Amino acid sequence: MHVADLADPRVQDYRLVAAPRAIEAAGLFVAEGRLVVGRLLEASARPGRWFGAAVSVLLSPAAFARMAPLVAAHPDVPVFVVPQPVMDAVVGFNIHRGCLALARRPPVPALSREMVESASRVVVLEGVNNPDNIGGVFRSAAALGADLVVLGPSCGDPLYRKAVRTSMGAAFAVPYARSEPWPGALARLRDAGLLVAALTPDTDALPLPTLKPGPRRFALLAGAEGSGLSEAALAAADVRVTIPMRGRVDSLNVSTAVAIALYHVSMGLTS
Numbered sequence: 652m653h654v655a656d657l658a659d660p661r662v663q664d665y666r667l668v669a670a671p672r673a674i675e676a677a678g679l680f681v682a683e684g685r686l687v688v689g690r691l692l693e694a695s696a697r698p699g700r701w702f703g704a705a706v707s708v709l710l711s712p713a714a715f716a717r718m719a720p721l722v723a724a725h726p727d728v729p730v731f732v733v734p735q736p737v738m739d740a741v742v743g744f745n746i747h748r749g750c751l752a753l754a755r756r757p758p759v760p761a762l763s764r765e766m767v768e769s770a771s772r773v774v775v776l777e778g779v780n781n782p783d784n785i786g787g788v789f790r791s792a793a794a795l796g797a798d799l800v801v802l803g804p805s806c807g808d809p810l811y812r813k814a815v816r817t818s819m820g821a822a823f824a825v826p827y828a829r830s831e832p833w834p835g836a837l838a839r840l841r842d843a844g845l846l847v848a849a850l851t852p853d854t855d856a857l858p859l860p861t862l863k864p865g866p867r868r869f870a871l872l873a874g875a876e877g878s879g880l881s882e883a884a885l886a887a888a889d890v891r892v893t894i895p896m897r898g899r900v901d902s903l904n905v906s907t908a909v910a911i912a913l914y915h916v917s918m919g920l921t922s
Contacts, residue, residue, distance in 0.1 A: 654733045662731055664753055665709055668742040671811060675756070679706065680810035682752040682820065685718055690820035691752055692725045701823055704754040711735045711749030718750065728752075756810060762801055762828040762836050767843045770798040772917060773870035775830070775837065775847075777803035777884050779905055780875065785809055786817025787906025788873075793821035795913045800827040801836060801870075803884070837872065837887035845870045849880055849888035850912055852902040856891035859915055869916050873909050876902070 654662055667674040668681050682691040688708060695705035707729040708722060715722075715732045722730045739745050760766075774797050779785060785807040792800055800809075807814060809822040830836035841847050848862065849872040872888055874880035885891060894903060894911055903911070 652729065652731050654731045654737065662709060662741055665741045665751065668751065669744060678756050679753050680756050680815065681812040682754060683750065683812060683816050684748045685714065685750050687815060687820040688750050688752045689721050690823055691754055692721065692728060694823040695754065696725060700757050704757065706753040706755060707731060709733060709738060709751045711738055714749035760828050761831050762839065766799055766828055767839055771868045772797045773799045773801060773840065773845060774909060774913065775801040775803060775870050775872045776806050777880055778805040778875040778878060779873065780805055780807035782807055782811045782814040783817050784904065784906045786814040788909050789818040789821040789825055791906060791910035791913055792825045795910065795917050797825060797913060800825055801830050802827060803830045804833050834883045834887040837884065840870045841889060844868055847872055847888045848890050848892045849885050850908055851879060851891050851893055853891060853893055856893035859892050859894050859912060862892055862916065871909060871912050871916065873905050876905050
């Protein structure tokens with residue numbers, strides 16, 4: 652369907668794209684870029700948490716030419732084709748990729764016994780609110796086989812537009828849940844047999860290469876850059892682990908640290 656008028660009511664919700672709180676209040680989130688939108692459409696077509704989530708797709712003529720076969724495969728999702736200047740005017744900034752989609756937000760479940768018992772590789776975050784870091788963690792979790800991401804206090808929204816873009820849509824593939832209460836959720840993980848390993852730059856912690864998880868199920872716990880993990884979270888872990896570094900660098904970006912640690916424990920690497 653072609654749209655030429657800024658006032659067309661069919662695309663009015665796209666005016667919320669630049670207003671994260673408003674779009675969240677409307678029960679929606681934004682997917683941006685051809686790859687991410689494609690993954691959203693695929694997830695929306697599968698039974699499960701994301702079934703029927705996609706509301707509509709907004710494309711420039713150039714993007715539509717590239718994505719025509721993909722959107723044709725999902726005929727239940729309306730597609731609006733608009734000139735690039737109209738798209739930019741509707742959303743309020745330059746969408747140089749020419750591709751957006753709106754989707755309904757599924758409820759974020761609280762961490763349940765079933766989730767804990769069925770998970771073997773878990774990433775737990777405390778206070779990680781930067782969208783790039785949230786997106787990066789989800790992308791690593793998807794790439795390295797994490798079964799679950801647990802969002803602790805003050806964590807950012809995995810469905811924030813920038814987080815979705817950074818994760819390349821990994822939030823559609825990796826289950827996630829909120830942790831209530833905190834840090835009681837960590838005790839639940841330990842009681843279910845997972846080894847809870849807290850990542851810290853503290854040089855007194857166990858060097859990551861010496862951690863030998865073997866076949867044991869595990870949960871990697873990471874905090875925000877700067878403040879790190881709270882003392883309560885550190886105390887609730889089974890072990891404190893650090894990534895040895897050289898030179899004057901004493902810490903890593905949290906999404907980088909999670910990726911390194913997740914790779915190590917997932918592959919059972921030792922040195």
